[in-house]
């Protein structure tokens with residue numbers, strides 16, 4: 001991996017999926033060794049929201065997002081939303097996420113996904129936090145819901161749309177987060193998007209433990225590898241990786257208020 005300077009934030013990792021505290025501590029140590037100094041751990045259920053908050057309390061480099069993934073939308077009831085609201089007010093909770101729509105896997109019915117997405121957009125508004133959006137094959141409905149609820153601050157995580165959709169996302173003043181998929185050999189469209197999106201609107205993430213970047217495919221992904229994503233973006237934009245570090249750190253500050 002490349003030179004260490006400036007530091008990086010993994011804007012999207014699922015630390016709870018790494019298991020025990022001792023396993024997570026090793027993952028965090030390797031991140032810090034690679035100058036990945038901050039990790040936002042993302043929830044996908046109420047259960048993982050509790051764990052995210054706990055991990056943020058335990059580790060200085062960890063921040064948390066709380067929310068329910070569209071896959072788990074069917075599990076949400078009014079009590080869930082009350083608990084999420086309580087958790088959202090805990091220190092170091094910096095976003096509501098990940099929330100959105102997934103019409104690819106359809107683990108929950110579309111109507112249920114839409115209702116729960118909208119409820120969490122309202123929650124974000126109420127607690128004044130940005131949203132971390134999961135959008136899989138649901139561009140129009142995701143955009144429609146964001147507009148309907150007047151959601152102003154957020155990021156499309158693991159961006160997988162086309163260039164036309166990236167333009168719409170930027171027009172809404174949202175951020176676009178690039179994952180390790182940009183390092184894959186068949187990353188044509190995403191590589192084009194990484195080139196096109198201005199540094200002022202770009203974040204980097206691992207979505208670990210999934211989507212391990214090249215050349216570590218086959219291994220479990222982890223936050224340290226976000227450096228490979230930043231290096232690939234630098235290569236595509238023909239700039240120094242330090243510029244990607246500086247701009248993504250500034251974007252993290254502006255979006256999530258992490259100084």
Ligand SMILES: [Zn+2]
Pocket residue numbers: 012014042098207
């Ligand atoms: Zn995720």
